[in-house]
Amino acid sequence: MAATQETTTLPGQGAQAFFASMFASRTDAELESIASTKRFFERYIGDVRFREALQAGESPQALCDARGLAVDAERLKPIWQNDLWQTIKDEGRQEEWSEAFLWARWVGQLLEHRDMLKEHAGHTDEGRFSAWRRRQMNRTDSELGPRNRSITHPIVAYELTKGCTVGCWFCGIAAEEYQGAFPYTPDNAALWQGVLEVMHARFGEASQTGFCYWATDPMDSPDYDRFITDHWNIVGWLPQTTTAAPLKDEALTRRVMALFDQALCVINRFSVISLRQLDTIHAAFTPRELLAVELVMQNKGALTHKAVAGRVRSRREQLQELGREASDGSQLDTGTIACVSGFLINMVERKVQLVSPCAASGRWPLGYRIYDQGRFETPEDFADQIERMIDAHMPEGLQGEAVIRIRDDLQIGNVEDGALHLGNDFVKHTVSGFPFIERLVNLIGKDGATVRHVMERMSGEGEDVFAISAMIQELYDSGLVDWELARPRAA
Numbered sequence: 001m002a003a004t005q006e007t008t009t010l011p012g013q014g015a016q017a018f019f020a021s022m023f024a025s026r027t028d029a030e031l032e033s034i035a036s037t038k039r040f041f042e043r044y045i046g047d048v049r050f051r052e053a054l055q056a057g058e059s060p061q062a063l064c065d066a067r068g069l070a071v072d073a074e075r076l077k078p079i080w081q082n083d084l085w086q087t088i089k090d091e092g093r094q095e096e097w098s099e100a101f102l103w104a105r106w107v108g109q110l111l112e113h114r115d116m117l118k119e120h121a122g123h124t125d126e127g128r129f130s131a132w133r134r135r136q137m138n139r140t141d142s143e144l145g146p147r148n149r150s151i152t153h154p155i156v157a158y159e160l161t162k163g164c165t166v167g168c169w170f171c172g173i174a175a176e177e178y179q180g181a182f183p184y185t186p187d188n189a190a191l192w193q194g195v196l197e198v199m200h201a202r203f204g205e206a207s208q209t210g211f212c213y214w215a216t217d218p219m220d221s222p223d224y225d226r227f228i229t230d231h232w233n234i235v236g237w238l239p240q241t242t243t244a245a246p247l248k249d250e251a252l253t254r255r256v257m258a259l260f261d262q263a264l265c266v267i268n269r270f271s272v273i274s275l276r277q278l279d280t281i282h283a284a285f286t287p288r289e290l291l292a293v294e295l296v297m298q299n300k301g302a303l304t305h306k307a308v309a310g311r312v313r314s315r316r317e318q319l320q321e322l323g324r325e326a327s328d329g330s331q332l333d334t335g336t337i338a339c340v341s342g343f344l345i346n347m348v349e350r351k352v353q354l355v356s357p358c359a360a361s362g363r364w365p366l367g368y369r370i371y372d373q374g375r376f377e378t379p380e381d382f383a384d385q386i387e388r389m390i391d392a393h394m395p396e397g398l399q400g401e402a403v404i405r406i407r408d409d410l411q412i413g414n415v416e417d418g419a420l421h422l423g424n425d426f427v428k429h430t431v432s433g434f435p436f437i438e439r440l441v442n443l444i445g446k447d448g449a450t451v452r453h454v455m456e457r458m459s460g461e462g463e464d465v466f467a468i469s470a471m472i473q474e475l476y477d478s479g480l481v482d483w484e485l486a487r488p489r490a491a
């Protein structure tokens, strides 16, 4: 009998290997074709005049030639003509339209890789954190609707500056003005490496989903490549880079891109905030150099949606008060650009916050909840803060003085056939299997009640305490309720 050897692929290795295979499994000619199609597509998404001229029937080749796009424009028609794409897909005309099929498969694999990264962030032995993150994902699934699909819920983001020099009018997290960077001095490097070691020791592979920006731009940190190299060495993953200033220090950007060519683990992103910037980026980098860099078209006239959060939200409110048009014509989305369910760490301020995405609101205008925050001076302090936040915010179940309430965005509906309906604009939740559900939810309502009060009241009405407890756990795990500890009464 032949011996078999089982090999285990860790999810992170799987995501990395998958990404690397997207390049290794294609010929040079195929990669060139995808890169050229990508450049065409960026122009299509970002340049309204180009797009409208194509749609109006002007010669695709003349339009592409005028913009320096080295493509056979006729062969890319399925990229922007949905009917044609559907027809050739249905008829399987892959050989005839090879460029379009190469592009579609590439995009499909990028989405597959994104979903792998979401899984990757769930791989930690820190059970209470893992369950907490799942509850945040369940909550955002119903609170943000389809927007949540693209959120991978990485577990940590590190800011290496305070504020941002770019100052985008649409900044969904309303970044402060730039106030300084965290330079890579020996002391700072030791603190940085210590923080990474704490994250890796505590959360294992999930810590690989970290990245080094938030309300900051990586290119504002002159030592950015040294920080991410430490991340790679200590955590085992080169973190994703997103920048709106890729040409601020082109040499730094190229050093970062060279690191990614070695690591091949995740796509980078350049945010493009004007058409002129798109021209400059296209002039500075070849299509092939940008193959692993997504250009996120944020300029006026682009097809990209903007989240109603941060500056977009406040600007809308101000303009609406003046009775004026509250948009640059961009499509607007449910409000958040936040993605982390975990820790947001600013190295300049030595501050750590526990955060998770949400729809921007009066209470959370930046599109993320801040559950807690604390300061640290050393890696040991940092570890203590993490421990404290897990203890305070991630109980396995709710008991005693925990006040639970139905989430603000959910409407409490009627009971039909023993099932209670809770819903918002995106989803309708059906809660069934507990005959007392309507009474329990009415008791909790939007104002909330302590678990102790709910248990006493309902068991007093003859309900089984284990069943009540199971119901509360289900509401908690599914993210349908919010909770906090009851404040002690004043003496």
Ligand code: SF4
Pocket: 164, 165, 166, 167, 168, 170, 171, 172, 173, 174, 175, 214, 215, 216, 217, 243, 244
């Ligand atoms: S969107 Fe990014 S680059 Fe623009 S201001 Fe905000 S943090 Fe800075």
